Amino acid sequence: MSVALPDTPFSGHATSQVPDAEGRFGEFGRRFVPETLMHALEELTVEYAKAKADPSFQKQLDGLLHTFVGRPNPLYFAERLTNACGGAQIYFKREDLNHTGAHKINNTIGQTLLTLRMGKKRVIAETGAGQHGVATATACARFGLPCVVYMGEEDIRRQKLNVFIMRTMGAEVRPVTSGSRTLRDAINEAMRDWMASVEDTHYILGSVVGPHPFPMIVRDFQSVIGKEARSQCLATTGRLPDEVIACVGGGSNSAGMFYPFVDDASVEITGVEAGGRGPKAGDHASTLTFGNKGILHGTYSYVLQDEDGQTADVHSISAGLDYPGVGPEHAYWKDTGRVRYVNIGDKRALETMQYVARTEGILPALETSHAIAYALERAKQRKPSDIIVVCLSGRGDKDVNEVARLTGQEL
Amino acid sequence: MPFIAAGDPDLPTTAKLLKELAASGADLIEVGFPYSDPIADGPVIQASYTRALAKHVKLKEIFATITSVSREIQAPLVGMVSYAIIFRHGIDAFVQEAKAAGFAGLIVPDLPGDEASGFATLMARHQMDLIQLVAPTTPPDRAAKILKHATGFVYCIAVAGTTGVRKELAPQLAEMLKSLRTQTTLPLAVGFGISAPDQINHLKGKADGVIVGSAIVKLLENLASDSSKTDATLHDIGSFSKTLADAAHH
CATH class of the missing domain: 3.40.50.1100 (Rossmann fold)
Structure with a gap:
């Protein structure tokens, strides 16, 4: 693979000074998403950098982690x-x-505060076992944000307790019936929703995966x-x-x-x-x-x-x-x-x-x-x-x- | 410009369908490479990919099928393929095999302009077009950057969201086309959500081409379970494609 990717494989010691501005962790990371999402990801990167540097954001986050979590x-x-x-x-x-x-709530509280800061009015999330879904539904209930959680039909069957909790918290659990009907397809479906709703919706991704800046944001909050x-x-x-x-x-x-x-x-x-x-x-x-x-x-x-x-x-x-x-x-x-x-x-x-x-x-x-x-x-x-x-x-x-x-x- | 997924319901039918579409007056045909996780696609195209993958359609067989028909078809063939597939196969090898099969270009929906420079160079070396996409959410300065790597035509996404049939197109589409027109001399083709001749008429004078995917792919749905209707369905798709082509050429 001579032109595999614009980068050569990274060698050397790991450092905490990653990712770079393009979302690179060594050779890994970056953004391989449809153009429709690119602007939202750029905007999220900028807004997150501002929030991270803002002492009042950190103070609000720390306070919630203390008294709510x-x-x-x-x-x-x-x-x-x-x-x-x-x-x-x-x-x-x-x-x-x-x-x-x-641990999932550490991230959802942080990203919910980010949602409010960006002035977005609606939250979507994916969930597999339901822990991230519950943590997102909980954070959204705390701030009165409408929340849609995508969950594979197969996982809904296996994780009834968490589905019940999410619904009790006021979230809409939307069954995903495509592909393998599990976490992977729930992520696909959440990304599709986001492509159509990106103007007013934030996608609270639950793990250190997905396009930049999500792996960095979730890592930081965790x-x-x-x-x-x-x-x-x-x-x-x-x-x-x-x-x-x-x-x-x-x-x-x-x-x-x-x-x-x-x-x-x-x-x-x-x-x-x-x-x-x-x-x-x-x-x-x-x-x-x-x-x-x-x-x-x-x-x-x-x-x-x-x-x-x-x-x-x-x-x-x-x-x-x-x-x-x-x-x-x-x-x-x-x-x-x-x-x-x-x-x-x-x-x-x-x-x-x-x-x-x-x-x-x-x-x-x-x-x-x-x-x-x-x-x-x-x-x-x-x-x-x-x-x-x-x-x-x-x-x-x-x-x-x-x-x-x-x-x-x-x- | 019609779109179909390779291998739905099977590759021999794909070969026949490509000839039918070419005969119906299509100016260019997009061939989708089935992928397990197509985030840019709506339910109709994903279902088509799922049907093809359920029959274990392989990359090698797709290239073989295209090789067998590309010489007989006047309309250029453009592959629509996820970067996940290209990367796994080996980037050099993929481009070489696509070129050898007779593809004129590739659309890689999950390789945005920012990540495309290395791949664009490779494609240019093989004299293949790398079609760039511009979305309704793309700010003008970003569009300018994307257009730097664009060749062939510019794929203008008509709606924020996935592929799939829609009645309404984004209100800012006309504005977007007008703005792109001032920034590039490449033809502008509109896709995502286009399904009917009246939408094509509406885009007259604003765009140079339209891409119709889900509305065509949907006609293939019942073939997976009932192959006796293959000839009739091919005929229906040919007629539908002709209606669209006539509207575009009128």
Whole structure:
């Protein structure tokens, strides 16, 4: 590929000084979208830069994160898990204690404030498992903004609880019946809505994917996770962790957790993808482990696709990791070697969820259970003086129907 | 300028359809490459792509089909293809194979002007046109930048939104065409939402061509399940295309 893209592949160390003005994370990122959206993306980039530099915007955001979301949430020492592993000390960053039960609200509060600042009157969003949909519906209810959430018909069936919550919050949940009827098609549908409604509507994208500036905006709003975890770790242990671990689907909780540690060379960083049923195509959602460089949903990153560029089907026990793409900054971290990406399968994630509930009195989401499963394995390889911080991205209440079904129990 | 998706309902029918459209007086024919995630397209064209992909239509077979008909067809053929497909195939290889198959140019709806400079150079080297798109949301200074890379014709998007049949065109369309006319000597073709001869009449004197996609593709819908109607449907599409061509040429 001599003229592959205008850039040559990036080599060198990862830095936190990304993306550049064109949305490049090394060679990744940028904008591959229809012309109809370009003006809105440029406008969003400018407005976001102004908001970021405006102390009153930051103050309003911090205030809401404090009083509405419940931040800062604690960095918790998982004592019994640590003892059971007999290795490194395991700490959990408790995003599960946020309002709505996951990290997603950090981003939706930020983007809702951005919507108001831009004078837009309506919000749209996509959702897979429903966590981002609930967090968007919640933020919109808080500010009285009308909200439409696109959700695959298949996901609506699987995630009735979240659909009910969104509707109770006043959002319209619009079923997506095209293609695979899951998250991927919900994003397509939300983008189509936005192409026709861009004058008065903001699209609150839920992960660090999509065209520039979305991967940057979502990362920035989620970075509160890593910033808090970093200073809490310094305050309670007197030093930085040896390793930071989070699960990666699209990659928003992990990007928020990792980003503030990128320039700390002593901190090892590991992202855990969904290994599903195994490494066969269609059986997993391990985009960085098994995927190729490619384009999906307006960004250049790693993608699971066939040799003709058609997006592949993916599988994971957790609907929140079930995505055939991944944020471009993760692609950059992978190729620079700054973050190591591994995967954990369905079975281990499910076992870990149950084990953590019994051992620590915390019911993690199935997504999060992938990260914890790897952390437990890693702790055993490390010495007792080492510190591992895991992003406990969400609580498992939403998964109880699925877990009961999979384990043959009645609710 | 009619649009059809390659491989819906199957590639042999696509080949026949291309000949039928050419015979009906089409000045140029757009051939859509089926893609799993076509965000610029409305439900009709996406459904057409989904039907083609359900039959596992492959890139190699699309190029083979085009190769087999392109010499017999007077009207230039232009491929409408996602950059996801081009990039995955290998950019050099894709352009070479498209050229060899007989395509005169490509429309890459998710490669906006900002990202197009490298690809535009490659296309020019192979003497192929890279058709640029201008939307109702494109500010004039952005349009000027986009036009720098434009060759062949300029694809003017008639409505903010996806492809698909619409009654009304954007109120600012006439303004946009007028403004583009002062900035380029390339022909202006209007697409997205155009489906009827009276819309074509309305654009007379303002645009040099119109692209009709969904209204044609919709006629193919029932062929996926019932191939006995293939000949009749081809005939219907030919007549519809002729009505549109007559309106455009009148």
